Each structure stands twice: as C-alpha cells, then as structure tokens.
Amino acid sequence: MKILITGAAGFIGDRLARELLQRGRLDAHKIERLLLADLHPPAMDLQLDPRVDTCVGDLLQMTEALSRQALDGVFHLASAVSAECERDFDLGLGANLDSTRALLDALRRAGQRPRLVFSSSVAVFGAGPGLPLPAVIDDHTLPAPQTSYGTQKFICEQLVADYSRKGYIDGRSVRLMTVAVRPGRPNGAASGFLSAIIREPLAGLPAVCPVPPDTEVALASPANTVAGLIAAFEANQADFGGRTALNLPALSLRVGELLDALEQEAGATTRRLVRFEPDATIQAIVSGWPARVDGTRAARLGLHPDPDAQALIRQYRQHTPH
Structure with a gap:
C-alpha cells in the first residue's frame, strides 16, 4: 500500500x-x-x-x-x-x-x-x-x-x-474531539489552553485558563x-x-475536574501555577461546542473514551521527555 x-x-x-x-x-x-x-x-x-x-x-x-x-x-x-x-x-x-x-x-x-x-x-x-x-x-x-x-x-x-x-x-x-494533552508550543486553536493548563504546570511554568472551572468539555x-x-x-x-x-469517543468533564486531576498527579503547588483570566471570545467558542457525546456508533468499531482525566495526564507524561 x-x-x-x-x-x-x-x-x-x-x-x-x-x-x-x-x-x-x-x-x-x-x-x-x-x-x-x-x-x-x-x-x-x-x-x-x-x-x-x-x-x-x-x-x-x-x-x-x-x-x-x-x-x-x-x-x-x-x-x-x-x-x-x-x-x-x-x-x-x-x-x-x-x-x-x-x-x-x-x-x-x-x-x-x-x-x-x-x-x-x-x-x-x-x-x-x-x-x-x-x-x-x-x-x-x-x-x-x-x-x-x-x-x-x-x-x-x-x-x-x-x-x-x-x-x-x-x-x-x-x-x-479536543486532543489533550498536546506537547510543544501552543497552536492557534481555541481549545489549546486545555493542554496548556496541564503541560506548562508540569514543566514548572505558569498557565492561563480563559474559561471558568465549571466549563464542560469533550476530550480525547x-x-x-x-x-x-x-x-x-x-x-x-x-x-x-x-x-x-x-x-469519535469523548471523555466529558469540567475544566475544574481536569485541574483536580493535575493536583492528584503532581500536587497542589503545581495546580497553583494555573490562574484564571476570562477571555470572552474563547469562552464563546468553547462553550458553543458539545461536551457530551453518545459513542454508540464508535463503540461498534471497538472505540471507547479515555477512562478519566488522570489517564490523559499520565499518557502525556509517559511520552514527554523529562
């Protein structure tokens, strides 16, 4: 082929x-x-x-x-x-x-x-x-x-x-769905912060979250x-x-739950590197996307959502050089 x-x-x-x-x-x-x-x-x-x-x-x-x-x-x-x-x-x-x-x-x-x-x-x-x-x-x-x-x-x-x-x-x-956690520099995606609020704190760097913690998102x-x-x-x-x-299958969760998982994986000090700075444009785009997806059809192809936010973070850490 x-x-x-x-x-x-x-x-x-x-x-x-x-x-x-x-x-x-x-x-x-x-x-x-x-x-x-x-x-x-x-x-x-x-x-x-x-x-x-x-x-x-x-x-x-x-x-x-x-x-x-x-x-x-x-x-x-x-x-x-x-x-x-x-x-x-x-x-x-x-x-x-x-x-x-x-x-x-x-x-x-x-x-x-x-x-x-x-x-x-x-x-x-x-x-x-x-x-x-x-x-x-x-x-x-x-x-x-x-x-x-x-x-x-x-x-x-x-x-x-x-x-x-x-x-x-x-x-x-x-x-x-929004793919997280992405390595490297941020791209121009409105959803890019969903990787940044994990990636940057794990590297000891501050990160900005432009949406409230109760914002629901669909991740993979x-x-x-x-x-x-x-x-x-x-x-x-x-x-x-x-x-x-x-x-494709989606893991549905709130941004606050993603940060909870960050704290469980890396500690409270790491979580505190994330600060909230509202951005109305990003909020409007992300809130307009669905957060809950029925994956019945995808399941027929053997596809299933990631189990939880910790799994996303662990996969990132496993594939990222330290």
Missing part, C-alpha cells in the same frame, strides 16, 4: 505516521510507502525511514503532483485551526475548504478511488437561533456550526460524502484519536455506517 498523510508534521500527523510505521500494515495490507505532506518537513527520524517519502509545501500547490501518485489510502489531516480561522477568514477558506476541494479533485483525476479518512471536528455542532444544542449529541444530531472553522469542516464532510457517492473515492469523515487522548482514525480507515462501509461523519 501507498498511504498519504496530509498535515503529517503536525502533532496528530506525526503520531499517526509513527503508529502506521510501527504496525507495518493497514487493513491487512503491507504498507510499502508512506508519503508525508505538510508545510514543514516531518521529524528527521521519520525522513530517514526507507519507507517514507516527503512532500513539503502548500497543499494547494501540491495537488497536481499528488494526482500522479498511485495512492491506496489518504489521511487528510491538514487544517488551519479554530481561533486562527476566526481571526483570518481567508486563511481558513484556503487552508481548509480550498485545499480539501483541490485534494479531492486530484484524487478524482488520478482515478485510483483510494480510501480517504477526513479529520473533521466536533466544532461542526453548535447552538443556533431556534436550534438549541442537545445535552448529548450523537451522529444524527444536526450540525449547526457557530464558527468559520466548524463551517469549513462541515462543508468538507459533505464534499467527502459526495465524492464517495460519485465513486471517486472511498471516503469517511471522523469528528475529532492522542492515542485514542489515532486509534479512531485507523479504525475508520479499516472499517468497511457497512460497519462504518454509511457516508455520515462519525463522532
């Missing part, structure tokens, strides 16, 4: 690439080549793997070259994130909508009908006028995005579904997120459940 990962230099793209290389197989087929595409090159150890090819640059500029690749599968992760899409409307349209359309057209021209997994987001949901957000969402809840990012993701879900209906690809979309560990992407690829259409996007 030859597999393309877009957004491969990002955190989830990097984790997915490593998992696929470690497994060596996908959907019972040997992975012969892994094509890693991103604005930035992947980690050097990935570049040195003889099974890896790299493609560095803007995805919109790479699609013609990609149309000449004999691809068996695609994980389309490349994306601008939530808060930066609100700040820069054109950036979101180009990075999310235009690049996805260009990629799908490149695959259509190639005529290989590869299997494609698109990483959508729980941000497709929201509460609109006359359409309150249900207490628990499931895969049949009507999306009503309240941000440009969520709107772009929902449009791309529909494109993936229609290109699949037409037989150009074998596509399936999965809606990712990096390992669970990668497992969900792979399970979606390996499922047949009947098991996946048709062309409707799949909500």
Whole structure:
C-alpha cells in the first residue's frame, strides 16, 4: 500500500505516521510507502525511514503532483485551526475548504478511488437561533456550526460524502474531539489552553485558563484519536455506517475536574501555577461546542473514551521527555 498523510508534521500527523510505521500494515495490507505532506518537513527520524517519502509545501500547490501518485489510502489531516480561522477568514477558506476541494479533485483525476479518512471536528455542532444544542449529541444530531472553522469542516464532510457517492473515492469523515494533552508550543486553536493548563504546570511554568472551572468539555487522548482514525480507515462501509461523519469517543468533564486531576498527579503547588483570566471570545467558542457525546456508533468499531482525566495526564507524561 501507498498511504498519504496530509498535515503529517503536525502533532496528530506525526503520531499517526509513527503508529502506521510501527504496525507495518493497514487493513491487512503491507504498507510499502508512506508519503508525508505538510508545510514543514516531518521529524528527521521519520525522513530517514526507507519507507517514507516527503512532500513539503502548500497543499494547494501540491495537488497536481499528488494526482500522479498511485495512492491506496489518504489521511487528510491538514487544517488551519479554530481561533486562527476566526481571526483570518481567508486563511481558513484556503487552508481548509480550498485545499480539501483541490485534494479531492486530484484524487478524482488520478482515478485510483483510494480510501480517504477526513479529520473533521466536533466544532461542526453548535447552538443556533431556534436550534438549541442537545445535552448529548450523537451522529444524527444536526450540525449547526457557530464558527468559520466548524463551517469549513462541515462543508468538507459533505464534499467527502459526495465524492464517495460519485465513486471517486472511498471516503469517511471522523469528528475529532479536543486532543489533550498536546506537547510543544501552543497552536492557534481555541481549545489549546486545555493542554496548556496541564503541560506548562508540569514543566514548572505558569498557565492561563480563559474559561471558568465549571466549563464542560469533550476530550480525547492522542492515542485514542489515532486509534479512531485507523479504525475508520479499516472499517468497511457497512460497519462504518454509511457516508455520515462519525463522532469519535469523548471523555466529558469540567475544566475544574481536569485541574483536580493535575493536583492528584503532581500536587497542589503545581495546580497553583494555573490562574484564571476570562477571555470572552474563547469562552464563546468553547462553550458553543458539545461536551457530551453518545459513542454508540464508535463503540461498534471497538472505540471507547479515555477512562478519566488522570489517564490523559499520565499518557502525556509517559511520552514527554523529562
């Protein structure tokens, strides 16, 4: 198999690439080549793997070259994130909508009908006028995005579904929860603080929480997120459940509970490094996302939420050099 990962230099793209290389197989087929595409090159150890090819640059500029690749599968992760899409409307349209359309057209021209997994987001949901957000969402809840990012993701879900209906690809979309705990520097995601309030205190650094402690959120560990992407690829259409996007499993908790777990894992002094500074913009975005997700459909693929907040923190500490 030859597999393309877009957004491969990002955190989830990097984790997915490593998992696929470690497994060596996908959907019972040997992975012969892994094509890693991103604005930035992947980690050097990935570049040195003889099974890896790299493609560095803007995805919109790479699609013609990609149309000449004999691809068996695609994980389309490349994306601008939530808060930066609100700040820069054109950036979101180009990075999310235009690049996805260009990629799908490149695959259509190639005529290989590869299997494609698109990483959508729980941000497709929201509460609109006359359409309150249900207490628990499931895969049949009507999306009503309240941000440009969520709107772009929902449009791309529909494109993936229609290109699949037409037989150009074998596509399936999965809606990712907020992934925590992410290492490294903060990105432009509105939810980035949910990693920062764990990551920075564990490193002895102060962190700011822009939302109240009773704010409910839906989280997933990096390992669970990668497992969900792979399970979606390996499922047949009947098991996946048709062309409707799949909500990945979510651990639902309050921000205060996440900080309680930090204190249990690292002590009260570490917790006190987090201070609350309200940010109305971030609060509006995060509070508009669902916090409770029915994972019945995902469970049929063997996917389940992380057990608790401590598990998220322990996974981060296990994979982070000290």
